[in-house]
Amino acid sequence: xxxxxxxxxxxxxxxxxxxxxxxxxxxxxxxxxxxxxxxxxxxxxxxxxxxxxxxxxxxxxxxxxxxxxxxxxxxxxxxxxxxxxxxxxxxxxxxxxxxxxxxxxxxxxxxxxxxxxxxxxxxxxxxxxxxxxxxxxxxxxxxxxxxxxxxxxxxxxxxxxxxxxxxxxxxxxxxxxxxxx
Numbered sequence: 652x653x654x655x656x657x658x659x660x661x662x663x664x665x666x667x668x669x670x671x672x673x674x675x676x677x678x679x680x681x682x683x684x685x686x687x688x689x690x691x692x693x694x695x696x697x698x699x700x701x702x703x704x705x706x707x708x709x710x711x712x713x714x715x716x717x718x719x720x721x722x723x724x725x726x727x728x729x730x731x732x733x734x735x736x737x738x739x740x741x742x743x744x745x746x747x748x749x750x751x752x753x754x755x756x757x758x759x760x761x762x763x764x765x766x767x768x769x770x771x772x773x774x775x776x777x778x779x780x781x782x783x784x785x786x787x788x789x790x791x792x793x794x795x796x797x798x799x800x801x802x803x804x805x806x807x808x809x810x811x812x813x814x815x816x817x818x819x820x821x822x823x824x825x826x827x828x829x830x831x832x
Contacts, residue, residue: 660700664808664829667693682809682831684780688722697808697828698723701778702730704826710776710803712736714769716762716791717743719780723808727778736768736775738791749798753790762790764798771799782807782827785816792823 658666667687674681687693701723705713712734715724721737728735741750741761748763769775775795777788788805795802806826810817813832817825 660696661829663693663696668809668829682781682811684719684722684808687808698726698730700828701727701806701808701826704828705776705778705804705806706731708776708804708824708826709774711770711773712775714738714764714775714777714791714795716777716779716787720778723780724778727806733776736764738762738764738794749794751790751794751797753786755786762787762794764794766798769795769798769800773800774803775800776803777805777823779805779807780809782810782816782820782825783814785814785819788816789819792820 664687667690669683669686671681671683673679687697705727710733713724713728714736715721717737717739724735739762741763744763744765747766749766750761750763752759752761777791779788782788792802802823804824804826805820808828810827810830811832812830
């Protein structure tokens with residue numbers, strides 16, 4: 652008798668990510684990652700799968716976006732033995748910062764990184780929880796490259812493919828473990 656093949660990471664994630672209809676507003680189907688975070692085996696499998704994908708691109712450091720990117724970025728950095736650089740909302744970092752503005756559906760927002768965190772010529776992997784419209788990821792990629800960094804890849808546990816965010820990362824390899832639509 653042969654052992655059953657383990658479930659693919661896509662199957663594991665799909666089983667642990669819940670659809671929440673009409674959140675945060677009517678017509679939106681929110682992808683809730685909290686069941687994944689509550690399942691230690693599933694979360695470990697997610698981090699290991701992300702690590703395998705990211706390691707293939709040979710980054711020198713990871714760059715995680717506030718706040719859900721930190722959830723995946725920190726254990727991924729430990730797993731890969733790489734530094735973790737955080738990108739935060741304005742006024743949250745204690746030293747001198749560089750910032751980037753980007754468009755939201757209704758207005759503009761801004762993100763910051765420590766001015767000395769991105770080193771020219773080094774390769775960076777961008778980490779966030781979901782690739783949706785791609786606006787936030789695109790802004791952080793532009794910040795990294797403006798500061799002289801090179802993009803190794805961008806990695807996400809999930810992607811909402813129907814929103815077209817991957818197209819906004821032209822020139823940057825995007826890795827997603829599960830794609831919806």
